[in-house]
Amino acid sequence: MNLSKLFEMQAKLDAHIEREHPRKENEDRLVKKILALQVELGELANEWRGFKFWSNDQKPRTEELGECPLCNGTGDLGTVWAENCIECGGTGKVVVKNPLLEEFADCLHFLLSIGLESEIGTFDEIMTIKMGSIEMQFVFLFKATVTFLEDISYYQEMWELFAGLGEMLGFTWEQIEEAYMKKNAENHRRQEVGY
Numbered sequence: 001m002n003l004s005k006l007f008e009m010q011a012k013l014d015a016h017i018e019r020e021h022p023r024k025e026n027e028d029r030l031v032k033k034i035l036a037l038q039v040e041l042g043e044l045a046n047e048w049r050g051f052k053f054w055s056n057d058q059k060p061r062t063e064e065l066g067e068c069p070l071c072n073g074t075g076d077l078g079t080v081w082a083e084n085c086i087e088c089g090g091t092g093k094v095v096v097k098n099p100l101l102e103e104f105a106d107c108l109h110f111l112l113s114i115g116l117e118s119e120i121g122t123f124d125e126i127m128t129i130k131m132g133s134i135e136m137q138f139v140f141l142f143k144a145t146v147t148f149l150e151d152i153s154y155y156q157e158m159w160e161l162f163a164g165l166g167e168m169l170g171f172t173w174e175q176i177e178e179a180y181m182k183k184n185a186e187n188h189r190r191q192e193v194g195y
Helices: 003-020 029-048 099-117 134-148 154-168 173-192
Strands: 064-067 093-097
Touching: 003 099, 003 173, 029 099, 029 134, 099 154, 099 173, 134 154
Parallel strands: none
Antiparallel strands: 064 093
């Protein structure tokens, strides 16, 4: 993954947001970005579902179905040579997104933005830290976000825990980068339409 490129893309998005939503007097955007990261981490955990010991449904949300674009959700192409739609197999539904990966990309946006806001600088490579279980990975990542407010040197640890979490969730860096770019474009579009 090209982190320098992602930092550049995030800087452009942050500037776009600044133009559309100028800072208020005495506003602490860093604290807001850290809270936003924590909220997104919570949403990521919710899509992962593995901590929900009270539920029989602990399977990660990796597929969200939507209407098949080829048959417009009918499951039928209306031809004599094909009884069922070749895209959806006659169900009328296809996978349109991966909610778990999308939440991870949302977290990445705020992690990058926190580094830019703090003027920490960028880096090209990161190591990974894995705490043994995904639950512990989330807990230690939350802890690092809180500790960062007291000591910005924890930014590197936040990245290492985040990278480890991505690997533990089964994502490749290529998938993460692609999801980030897609969401980054959507976030720019949202600013254009007054989100």
